[in-house]
């Protein structure tokens with residue numbers, strides 16, 4: 001399906017296709033330059049292929065699966081790679097594959113999202129980094145960046161964010177299962193943004209008018225890197241629970257909620273946007289800022305529990321677990337910690353733990 | 368009550384030196400025990416006593432530093448020269464964690480962190496130190512409370528996540544030097560970014576210390592730092608001789624001053640002394656091990672809790688680790704330093720460190736070291752706790768065989784946590800590796 005779509009994008013629209021590694025990158029820039037971003041979150045399932053052993057088993061499955069997938073030819077239809085600087089593991093891949101092989105001689109681009117809170121130095125740097133990336137993309141596509149296209153792309157992606165936000169925040173009024181909602185949201189990882197926008201428009205028609213809340217069961221905040229395996233949502237539905245608030249790096253953390261601040265130069269607007277993303281440990285937002293944000297998600301959504309659903313060996317996420325546990329523990333909000341390895345299905349043990357947690361927070365809510 | 372500052376100065380200038388004198392005296396009075404006759408090692412380095420004194424003094428001063436002088440907890444690759452100029456006492460949590468690792472304290476300290484929710488999959492330096500903070504325990508007596516946390520991402524992103532937790536726990540400001548990873552050549556705007564951050568650091572550090580940077584002093588510290596890295600490099604280079612006058616394992620311990628006291632006269636005086644001793648040994652053919660038959664390169668951090676056992680195992684079979692990428696990192700940094708231009712030079716040299724450069728460079732470096740130190744093989748420590756150092760080692764092993772014609776063993780362990788390493792299995796693998804040379 002994705003392969004056919006990529007081929008069609010190239011044939012019909014003469015678009016360049018880049019495989020993009022997690023997590024945050026200036027998608028607006030790619031859209032403006034007629035580049036289709038196809039994100040590589042793993043993919044889930046068993047690590048397969050000759051590249052499987054190139055990373056040690058104690059490296060996260062997102063990185064391990066990506067190397068194996070690339071080396072097995074899974075990205076043969078793309079024109080190049082973009083490696084954002086998410087963490088040590090992605091940084092490692094960003095040199096392993098281009099330097100020691102696996103993807104042929106396809107160009108590798110890098111993008112450094114500055115870490116920490118925005119500072120004068122990092123704001124200046126980011127504009128320069130975006131300009132540099134635009135130049136490098138232009139060398140691949142043969143088309144330089146046109147500022148008016150960037151302005152258009154920024155506006156297109158704001159429309160997308162607005163709809164994603166309506167879906168995520170109107171979750172309790174949405175006539176869609178979690179699984180169906182995430183299917184729609186995650187198709188944005190590889191669809192051309194205008195196609196994604198159409199699907200989102202369709203999805204928001206499922207929002208009940210006038211704030212009529214449908215009883216949906218036990219609402220939970222989910223926080224982590226990527227919602228895999230997606231079967232977790234089916235299990236959750238069977239347990240009478242749902243995702244009331246989303247803090248996945250692949251989903252909610254990429255939806256900018258602040259009103260857009262337009263600058264004279266669209267690259268500066270884009271730089272502003274990159275800093276305006278919700279808190280994320282991969283960007284090293286301070287823990288206090290992150291906890292305030294999570295608090296707001298919990299209280300606004302009415303979630304009665306927090307599920308930290310993260311990828312095993314994911315250092316950025318794992319360092320925050322203790323802080324999140326103690327923060328919500330002090331408020332008597334239950335916290336469940338689940339680790340995944342991007343397996344195809346949840347293990348029986350994980351399902352049991354989730355079930356027990358849902359029961360526990362449901363009881364607490366009643367009492 | 369004696370004011371804190373006076374206590375600190377007394378310890379620094381009177382108490383510390385006096386204590387060292389007394390210790391030295393008692394050592395001299397004690398009958399000297401030579402190495403066991405069956406020991407596979409050469410005579411121990413005399414400098415080790417000086418090293419112990421130097422580090423003991425550093426930690427001793429630290430006990431009285433908070434409230435007396437500004438205190439910063441600093442990552443090993445942080446451009447500390449700027450802080451030193453402002454009179455900060457610096458504490459190196461990584462060095463402290465290594466100290467705990469050697470004493471096998473990690474399981475206890477880490478358990479305290481794990482109880483709060485810090486996963487055992489995290490870097491064991493971080494777990495050790497977070498645990499030490501939570502338990503308020505340290506083998507160093509007491510660590511001074513920081514006024515500032517200073518983190519540079521040139522070794523990994525992990526330090527940043529770790530320092531964020533410390534900042535939250537200790538309620539202390541965190542300054543960050545974000546060093547873009549170098550793929551091929553470092554872009555001009557990347558260098559500018561680091562230099563800009565260093566300028567920002569200066570104003571934060573000036574505010575916290577209540578002092579202004581004196582340009583002359585900064586130049587002097589930068590000069591000392593440059594000289595120190597060169598001296599350290601010369602010490603390491605003595606092992607290009609056969610037999611190497613010391614072992615790579617010795618180097619793991621003697622690296623402490625260049626990490627923790629970089630930019631100080633004490634640091635450089637120490638390395639001058641060490642260099643003299645190493646040269647003396649080279650001249651007389653005194654080796655780090657008694658009989659050096661095979662020479663190895665070590666990649667990645669040491670396995671701190673197992674250094675003694677592993678070095679003995681190797682030495683008994685006449686294998687010597689003569690060079691390590693880890694200790695070499697501080698020598699490489701000097702090549703890009705220009706002490707007359709401290710800010711831009713720091714931006715350059717602190718960006719180009721082994722863990723912040725691509726794997727092509729790492730392979731070049733390892734091949735060069737293999738050639739210069741005439742190694743026969745390599746031990747690549749695949750360190751569960753250090754992903755940035757370990758990613759790429761599977762390919763590096765194969766490429767080293769292709770390019771430098773040396774065989775390597777990928778040995779999975781953990782630099783600080785003995786719970787993640789089976790000594791027995793490790794020894795068996797090392798034995799088998801050594802047998803393949805014979």
Ligand code: SF4
Nearest residue numbers: 060062087089311314
């Ligand atoms: S899961 Fe975590 S460690 Fe793995 S690539 Fe993503 S951010 Fe990095």
Ligand code: SF4
Nearest residue numbers: 490492522523525753
């Ligand atoms: S051991 Fe590795 S991961 Fe840990 S702080 Fe050092 S460089 Fe970072």
